[in-house]
Amino acid sequence: MWRRRLGAFLLRSPPSSSSTAASSCQHRRHHLLPREEPPALNRLARLFTSQAGSDGGNSQKPFIAFVLGGPGSGKGTQCTKIALDFGFAHLSAGDLLRHEIASGSEKGELIVDIIKEGRIVPSEITVELIRKAMEASNANKVLIDGFPRCEENRIAFERIVGREPDIVVFFDCPEDEMVKRLLGRNQGRVDDNIETIKKRLKVFESLNIPVIDYYSSRGKVRKINATGTADEIFEAVCKLFSSLRF
Ligand SMILES: Nc1ncnc2c1ncn2[C@@H]1O[C@H](COP(=O)(O)OP(=O)(O)O)[C@@H](O)[C@H]1O
Ligand SMILES: Nc1ccn([C@H]2C[C@H](O)[C@@H](COP(=O)(O)OP(=O)(O)O)O2)c(=O)n1
Numbered sequence: 001m002w003r004r005r006l007g008a009f010l011l012r013s014p015p016s017s018s019s020t021a022a023s024s025c026q027h028r029r030h031h032l033l034p035r036e037e038p039p040a041l042n043r044l045a046r047l048f049t050s051q052a053g054s055d056g057g058n059s060q061k062p063f064i065a066f067v068l069g070g071p072g073s074g075k076g077t078q079c080t081k082i083a084l085d086f087g088f089a090h091l092s093a094g095d096l097l098r099h100e101i102a103s104g105s106e107k108g109e110l111i112v113d114i115i116k117e118g119r120i121v122p123s124e125i126t127v128e129l130i131r132k133a134m135e136a137s138n139a140n141k142v143l144i145d146g147f148p149r150c151e152e153n154r155i156a157f158e159r160i161v162g163r164e165p166d167i168v169v170f171f172d173c174p175e176d177e178m179v180k181r182l183l184g185r186n187q188g189r190v191d192d193n194i195e196t197i198k199k200r201l202k203v204f205e206s207l208n209i210p211v212i213d214y215y216s217s218r219g220k221v222r223k224i225n226a227t228g229t230a231d232e233i234f235e236a237v238c239k240l241f242s243s244l245r246f
């Protein structure tokens with residue numbers, strides 16, 4: 001369905017105060033009062049055991065938004081804005097993996113080789129990093145940016161966390177625009193070179209689009225046109241997030 005148009009260690013605790021940036025959301029919700037937090041252990045048990053989410057709709061389970069889109073579609077840029085304006089914790093799977101690489105661990109050596117080749121890191125590694133990051137954030141609204149990248153990721157998350165996301169935001173961006181943005185990203189990333197970018201685009205098409213189609217068939221996908229300026233795109237994002245109940 002989506003096939004023709006490809007589409008710091010980010011555990012920021014977003015400020016609860018409103019952003020004054022010019023790009024700030026015009027539709028910002030002013031009534032995002034924090035829900036009463038249950039004891040930490042209960043929250044963790046719900047999140048990270050197989051019983052998580054099996055309580056038939058416990059209103060206190062965290063709201064989870066997966067944020068997907070091709071490489072360079074603007075996931076990270078938009079997540080930063082959403083976190084600021086809507087009080088979400090922002091967990092970037094890619095940043096978690098790069099943090100593991102920077103730690104110098106043996107696992108990091110494996111990860112860097114995979115990322116250089118534009119392939120997907122084994123789910124057990126990525127899901128464990130996300131699980132720990134969610135635990136550390138203790139947030140009740142979470143953006144998971146760049147995950148799940150493939151069916152294996154999706155199934156591993158649902159098995160370990162025990163539930164599906166509440167929504168899947170899909171930034172739909174043409175391939176040539178994504179390539180242009182990636183080549184201009186200039187963050188010194190080992191995968192932002194044309195050879196790896198071509199492989200990442202193929203992997204997105206073959207492995208990630210099926211995940212988007214899966215969630216689409218379950219009515220979870222909210223597609224956002226990811227062309228235009230970051231601020232223009234954020235206007236559409238704001239409309240979406242302002243309409244959500246979390
Ligand atoms: N709407 C946009 N127009 C032009 N450049 C953008 C836009 N959104 C993001 N960028 C830039 O494109 C690059 C990729 O954006 P990023 O948010 O990192 O995407 P992703 O996380 O999907 O790979 C970054 O350099 C970013 O500053
Ligand atoms: N769920 C994930 C997320 C990222 N990765 C790997 C493979 C990806 O090409 C790199 C970079 O991911 P990242 O989300 O930071 O990349 P983009 O923001 O889409 O440019 O990390 C992964 O293996 N599994």
Ligand SMILES: [Mg+2]
Nearest residue numbers: 075076094146
């Ligand atoms: Mg990113």
